[in-house]
Amino acid sequence: MTMNTGKRKGEVLNLKRENVDTKNGFILLDKTKNGERREAPINPTLAATLGTIIRRLDVPYVFYNPLTGKPYDNVKKSFDAAVRRASLVGFDQVGRGGFEPPTN
Numbered sequence: 001m002t003m004n005t006g007k008r009k010g011e012v013l014n015l016k017r018e019n020v021d022t023k024n025g026f027i028l029l030d031k032t033k034n035g036e037r038r039e040a041p042i043n044p045t046l047a048a049t050l051g052t053i054i055r056r057l058d059v060p061y062v063f064y065n066p067l068t069g070k071p072y073d074n075v076k077k078s079f080d081a082a083v084r085r086a087s088l089v090g091f092d093q094v095g096r097g098g099f100e101p102p103t104n
Contacts, residue, residue, distance in 0.1 A: 007040060013071050015062045017055065022047060 007015075011029055019028045025042045042050070053062060059069040 009075070013063055013073065013075070016060045017062055018060065020050065020062060022050060 007027070007029065015027065015029075019030070020042075021028065022042060025047070027040045027042060029038045029040070050062070056064070056066075056069065061069075061071045064071050
């Protein structure tokens with residue numbers, strides 16, 4: 001999602017369903033790092049991804065731990081596992097969803 005919106009990891013992990021407007025095709029962020037309200041368009045790839053996420057009525061977050069109902073606070077282990085499963089070489093997670101080769 002960070003690659004499709006340019007949003008920071010923390011903005012994505014704390015995203016609430018009420019801030020996702022699939023009808024009009026944008027995501028609204030009220031709490032940003034610099035305190036400004038921002039919008040991001042939802043492209044077709046992101047719309048398809050959002051359509052596959054199971055929604056729990058008792059959980060306001062888009063991305064959440066199904067055991068606790070709370071938003072994830074770290075996705076590094078999952079990201080690293082996905083990179084290994086995809087047999088990608090030289091990829092490391094960085095800020096706004098971009099990738100850069102590891103420094104070691």
